[in-house]
Amino acid sequence: MRDEKVESFEWVFSGFLKMMGGKKPVTILTDQARAMEVAIMNVFPGTTHRWCNWHVLKKAKESLGSNYTKKSDFRTEIHRLCDEMLTIEELEKGWSNLIVKYGLASNTFLAQVYEVREKWAEPYFSGKFCAKMTRTQRSESANHMLKNYVPPACPMNVFVKQYGKLQYDRDQEEGFQEKRTRLGGCYKI
Known part of the structure; x- marks a missing residue:
């Protein structure tokens, strides 16, 4: 798409809905584009909208600088929070411990991403069909795994x-x- 505006996404999603005989998706996985989020709410009410955790972690890497390096325990711990927590209680406790341990209570990025944890954190998708998908593109996921x-x-x-x-x-x-x-x-x- 040339422009990523709400109206453009609504047009695409409406076309999808028409092709599917009016059946909307149960779950949709995207990056954090606000225009797409609004269009999903307008065209697919009731659909679970989930954020790609690869994009969330990529933004974490960009926003957290030296805290987020391959040698840092912080990196391992935040990945574990994104990928392995099964209950909301585990996530809440782990997040709180992470913030205190690394002195990041005033970090704007972490505060913002925590506010919308229901979009990216595994425990909030219990009972929601996601076909084991946590990333938007297989290629992004595969490339990331292969690099390791x-x-x-x-x-x-x-x-x-x-x-x-x-x-x-x-x-x-x-x-x-x-x-x-x-x-x-x-x-x-």
């Missing part, structure tokens, strides 16, 4: 070996999450 496993410009044999490790780790994580779910979310990390 595959060195740039590596030979094909290294790529294949590292990709195998990625698959193994993803399978292990899925098994862990399934076990955690069976235990009723009371499993502490």
Whole structure:
């Protein structure tokens, strides 16, 4: 789209609705574009609007500077809050601890993103169909995952070996999450 205005998104969403025989989506996953958010409320009332957590974390990286580095425990902890908390209580306690631990009570970005936590935090989507999607594009998600496993410009044999490790780790994580779910979310990390 050339212009990302409310009216443009409403036109696109209305066309989608017409093509779907009037059936609106149960859940829609987007970036934090305000115009899109307004159009979703107008055209798809009652649809769960969820923010892509990749975009939320990208903005965190841009806004938090030295707190958000690969070597920082803060980075690991905020990712865990976005990806692993199963209950609202876990999220609330973890968020509070994070803010106190790193002295970020006056950080504007964190205050704003916390205010809209129902848009991006996992516990607020309990019972909402999301097809395990937390990111807007498979390519964004896949590229992000691959960067953690595959060195740039590596030979094909290294790529294949590292990709195998990625698959193994993803399978292990899925098994862990399934076990955690069976235990009723009371499993502490």
